[in-house]
Amino acid sequence: MSEYRIHGATGDWEVVIGLEVHAQVTSKAKLFSGAATAFGAEPNTQVSLVDAAMPGMLPVPNRECIRQAVRTGMAIDAAINKWSRFDRKNYFYADLPQGYQISQLYHPLVGEGRIEIALDDKNPDAGTKAIGVERIHVEQDAGKLMHDQHPTRSYVDLNRSGVALMEIVSKPDMRSPAEAGAYVRKLRTILRYVGSCDGNMEEGSMRADVNVSVRKPGDAFGTRTETKNVNSVRFVMQTIEYEAQRQVDVLESGGTIVQETRLFDPDKGVTRSMRSKEDAHDYRYFPDPDLLPLELDDAFLEECRASLPELPDAKRARYEGELGLSPYNAAVLTAEGETARWFEALLDAAGSTVTAKAAANWVISDLFGALNRIGKDIEASPVTPAQGGELLRLIADGTISNTLGKQVFEIMLETGEGAEAIVEARGLKQTSDTGAIEAEIAKVLAANADKVADYRGGKDKLFGFFVGQTMKAMAGKANPGVVNDLLKKALDQ
Secondary structure, eight states: OOOOOEEETTEEEEEEEEEEEEEEOOOSBOSSSOOBOOTTOOTTSSOOTTTTTOTTOOOOOOHHHHHHHHHHHHHTTOOBOSEEOOEEEEOOOTTOTTSEEEEOSSSOSBOOEEEEEESOTTOGGGOEEEEEEEEEEEEEOOOEEEEOSSTTOEEEEOTTTTOEEEEEEEOSOBOSHHHHHHHHHHHHHHHHHHTSOOOOGGGTSEEEEEEEEEEOTTSOOOOOEEEEEEOSHHHHHHHHHHHHHHHHHHHHTTOOOOOEEEEEETTTTEEEEEEEOOOGGGGTOEEOTTSOOEEOOHHHHHHHHHTOOOOHHHHHHHHHHTTOOOHHHHHHHHSSHHHHHHHHHHHHHHOTTSOHHHHHHIIIIIIHHHHHHHTOOGGGOSSOHHHHHHHHHHHHTTSSOHHHHHHHHHHHHHHOOOHHHHHHHHTOOOBOOHHHHHHHHHHHHHHTHHHHHHHHTTOGGGHHHHHHHHHHHTTTOBOHHHHHHHHHHHHHO
């Protein structure tokens, strides 16, 4: 990523970015109640008495939600606080029945960590940058307000009220929209690898509050604005671009930046003011009297650490070091946990005759190209890893050529049949019958006597022409290695 600057009338400006990502914890029950958390349920069908703030109902922490937050902290090398506490954040809103949100301000569950981002996804040599994470705390989500087309009625859905969130607060270490986009993508990848959040931004289970300020390079931080609930990587980047330019325009026209909360309009690509930004004291935080502090023992922490999978950075390094993949291929195959699992299952199915490089190239070019064409992701691939391994084995052992392999793959996509069955049923086996190949070569050379003379006169590049003609005559079924050897011998006579 090149240095990002906003060019104004008074010179260049630098943007300073921090993100507060709210990630819904993967759990079948809410943070302080046993109500379900499935997405898409009928409104107000997943609401317990605790979520509805009925009198006398007391919250009880969900152990799994705490466990998932701790595992997430461990995945970003963050400090895990054995002692943490819940606080009440007091404010009134129609979809918050309690009149306060149970959160963690003063003593969060997870302390400082870091996330390493690639400075250029397409160029691994561009290096990486560490983005600091200040904290991860757990808190309950609010419900959802829905407004009808007439400004007379609003509806409240409390299904989401009380759902467990991890708020992952970065340090103001990002300096461009591209860095912020890379940070969100990398964080989403880690969450999905760990299994602590599904990362479905379109469903609202991961969303970002975008903090933006501008300054002249080297100056102190400027006044920031916070744009709430941005729900895609693209919108995060658009928010930063618009908001940074808006702030520069305000400052260069003699105005001042107001610390405020803003909303992003994805249709117009702009932000607009929502309310003045409150400080912590405005919420009258105090320890929640209904909840004891969380105290984590060593056995619990050890279980959390032991449950972590191989994480994307470690997996990528292994793919490069042990499998010999290029940095680019390794990065592509580890970008999503599902892709890495599919690739490793393919390697197991393919066996030792297929190299990891060949398998990686096939996945990235042939499989990804086909999935993109038919509009499916790798989890819904019509071809299984076992079937893919079977196809690669047939190519590696010379049963079919690469060209025939592509034809077989297309048939597999359409029919779901295995590669071996397709090759047998359609008579697609590659032939190494030297007699048959020599006969076709003789015909090709006889039909192109002028080119044979040119080749023997020094035009070596014509060799490829003869290979192509021979393969065409053999309907692509001739072994290319045998064709090359026999042609060389015939032309050199």
